[in-house]
Amino acid sequence: MNTVKRTLRAAAVGMILMAGSGAAWAAEFSLSVNTALQPQDPLFKGLNAFKENVEKRSEGKISVRLFPGSQLGKDEDVLEQARAGAGVAVVVDGGRLAVYTKEFGVLGAPYLASGYDGVRKVVTSPMFETWVGNLRKAAGLQVLSFNWWQGERHLVTNVPVKVPADLAGIRMRTPGAPVWMETIRAMGATPTPMGWAEVYTAMQQKVIDALEAQSPAVYNSKLFEVAKYLTKSGHINLITGVVTSAAWFDGLPADLQKIVREEALKAGDIASRGTEASLADYEKQMAEKGMVVTEIDVTPFREATKSVYEKLGYGELHAELDKFLTN
Incomplete structure (x- = not known):
């Protein structure tokens, strides 16, 4: 299995290199x-919208390819590729960017914060844009948008x-x-870091x-087959962003930079509202498959953390x- 994964990853990285040389696509940028x-x-669905709208608005000057299931590697590995200047981006949480x-x-x-509207206010604020600038300087990474909400x-x-x-x-x-x-750790468990594909x-x-995970990820990875209870603690409001290479981004003309960031923000809203609308159905389907979905008083967890x-x-x-x- 590991050999197959390495082969797929190598093939995917090879396609990136081909794209960078202009061999895979006629587009000027990929x-x-x-x-x-x-x-x-x-x-x-938001990523598909991002792909379609960027390619359309750029009149084919930018080609976007999507790699689900971490086909290009772990988030940290793809971030390192981006730091090296490759034309790659990754949907990543803030925790992995905090090292920079x-x-x-x-x-x-x-x-x-509470729900998507609460956390969206943070990631579209002038304060957040100063963090974006600091990340560019510290790590050579460019945030395209950070309003990709995956649920609590x-x-x-x-x-x-x-x-x-x-x-x-x-x-x-x-x-x-x-x-x-x-x-x-503060909630009382022993944290065990591990890649999602291994869970x-x-x-x-x-x-x-x-x-611990958001309901769509639990359902789509069929974790109801190996776990009995989903307890709605809502302890982390999972907001993620599309982060790419600052060098790749700086190589785009100004009009294409504008298109990429605008479409990333719009697509993030599409993705997040779609997630909002899907949560109840995911929980219903998991319950129908035998999982016990439980609402609890989160006060003890809020206090503990x-x-x-x-x-x-x-x-x-x-x-x-x-x-x-609160303002």
Whole structure:
């Protein structure tokens, strides 16, 4: 299986190199977009819209190719390709960008904002644009837009969970970014970083006991087959962005730069509203397949995770964002 994955990845990277040399497409510029999500995920509709509208508005000068299922590699690997100047982009959370620009990490902090409208206000603000500029300087990465909402993340377990104490001794998969790890630790579980593609097998083989994820991802990866309970903790409001190479972006004429960023923002709204509309249906389908979907009082989890902001040095920024979000 690993050999097959490496072969597919090598082929995908080869196509990027061909694109960069002009051999694969007649377009002047090409962009390959990588995502861990599958084509049936509502967010993928936004990526299709981005592809179609960029190619149309640029009159074919920009070609966009989409690679679901992390075909180009892990998010961190694709970010490194982008930093090296390749014409690649990745749908990525703020936690993975925090290693370059710390402020991005707060986007994955617990109970930051309510729903898509709340977090969208943050990622379309002048404050956020200063983070975008800092990321360019620090890492050579360009944010196209960061309004790709994948839903609130919930607990997926094989034991019922009502309060943080129920997670004691539970090995829970989470992305490896510090803010995610610390959030899971504060909730009472033992954070276990792991690539998303490995989660199903890890649950099946009991390498991990639980995970946390948004409902569309849980359903589309068929995790209801290996986990009994989905507990709606909503501890992280998962907002992601399309991030590419600053060098590739700077190589575009100004009019094409404008098109790419405008269409990324529009497509992010399409993806996010589609996600909003799909959540209840996903939960209904999982319940029909035997999963127990439970609403809980999240107050104990909210209280347990308050310390995450101070522990990771986001106390002042959290206060600033709280003030911004309530105005």
